[in-house]
Amino acid sequence: MAQPSDDQLRAILVDMVGARVQARRLWNLQRQGQVGTLAPIDGHEAAIAATAHALDPEQDWIFPQYREPLALQRFGAEVLDRYLLYNVGHPAGSHLPPAVRVAPLQISLATQIPHAVGLAWGMTLQNQPGVVTVFFGDGSSSEGDFYEAGNLAGVLGVPVIFLCINNQWAISTPLHQQTAAETIAAKAAAFGMPGLTVDGNDAAAMYDAVDEARTRALAGQGPTLIEALLYRLGAHTTADDPTRYVPAEELEEARRNDPTERLRVHLVERGLWDDEAHTATEAAALARFDEAFDRARTTPIAPDAVLDHCTTVDSQRLARQRALLLDPEGAES
Numbered sequence: 001m002a003q004p005s006d007d008q009l010r011a012i013l014v015d016m017v018g019a020r021v022q023a024r025r026l027w028n029l030q031r032q033g034q035v036g037t038l039a040p041i042d043g044h045e046a047a048i049a050a051t052a053h054a055l056d057p058e059q060d061w062i063f064p065q066y067r068e069p070l071a072l073q074r075f076g077a078e079v080l081d082r083y084l085l086y087n088v089g090h091p092a093g094s095h096l097p098p099a100v101r102v103a104p105l106q107i108s109l110a111t112q113i114p115h116a117v118g119l120a121w122g123m124t125l126q127n128q129p130g131v132v133t134v135f136f137g138d139g140s141s142s143e144g145d146f147y148e149a150g151n152l153a154g155v156l157g158v159p160v161i162f163l164c165i166n167n168q169w170a171i172s173t174p175l176h177q178q179t180a181a182e183t184i185a186a187k188a189a190a191f192g193m194p195g196l197t198v199d200g201n202d203a204a205a206m207y208d209a210v211d212e213a214r215t216r217a218l219a220g221q222g223p224t225l226i227e228a229l230l231y232r233l234g235a236h237t238t239a240d241d242p243t244r245y246v247p248a249e250e251l252e253e254a255r256r257n258d259p260t261e262r263l264r265v266h267l268v269e270r271g272l273w274d275d276e277a278h279t280a281t282e283a284a285a286l287a288r289f290d291e292a293f294d295r296a297r298t299t300p301i302a303p304d305a306v307l308d309h310c311t312t313v314d315s316q317r318l319a320r321q322r323a324l325l326l327d328p329e330g331a332e333s
């Protein structure tokens, strides 16, 4: 058992509080038409932030789905920059700066899972240290990619942590229509790896589970499937109206278990946190956000930027397309 230290718990709460206020600001910007569709983080904060704190940004990798980026800033300020570029529709938002070990967010469900296993396999072959953590939802766990990647990871024994964020909804599909299995963790048995269900609203429990899976992976003992059981407290995305399908009493019950409030109360009771720290954390996160958003908004988009990073070297066809984008009239003549 590796419990997080008091300092680590405080740092996890800072990330959780910051991610939530930043997500609220983004939601408002979306309503003002300044950014595209996005997915709120409410209810996922402990599972994501505690996981990031149990990992080492210097050697471990994270493959997110689409709700994680704001709570992953421990892996580098560029994570926020890239996420905001993505939200304002800048092609650079989908590119991977080599020094930041967080892959771009993924919307095509579960496709990030084989990518994560492939990277971990490559790291093993090249004798590189570190583990790869891949986030995916309960909905993604029904995709073929999850089963193929899980099977391959089990056979190869690669250092991967499969981190299923089970928020009990996939848009309007409830968990009981997603799987007849008792838990998502149970599926690990078929891959030949350990699987455990963790209280995803409990930051310390999440830290502990990820730390243990990481230790196993680093010792060459292979992958682990961790199911973080929590509840989606917000809408699926800015395009969704969950009041049409989420039972009000179920949501109310889940709100009583809000992970951020739970950790805040725990730290206040132990004299490790107070209102002043909370307010200062929110203000600092918003200041950081506003500065990064300004940068994203004012970053020029070259007409051919959409073709950058498609391939290492432009093919003749790509070069022709690039010329066309840069000078549509010139290319016509």
Ligand SMILES: Cc1ncc(C[n+]2csc(CCOP(=O)(O)OP(=O)(O)O)c2C)c(N)n1
Pocket: 067, 107, 108, 109, 136, 137, 138, 139, 140, 141, 165, 167, 169, 170, 171, 232, 236
């Ligand atoms: C391959 C694929 N199929 C369908 C969709 C449409 N879609 C977008 S989000 C979503 C639900 C995903 O649920 P889950 O994996 O539980 O993640 P959550 O949104 O709950 O965080 C679906 C079906 C998609 N993006 N990709």
Ligand SMILES: [Mg+2]
Pocket: 137, 138, 139, 165, 166, 167, 168, 169, 170, 171
């Ligand atoms: Mg879900």
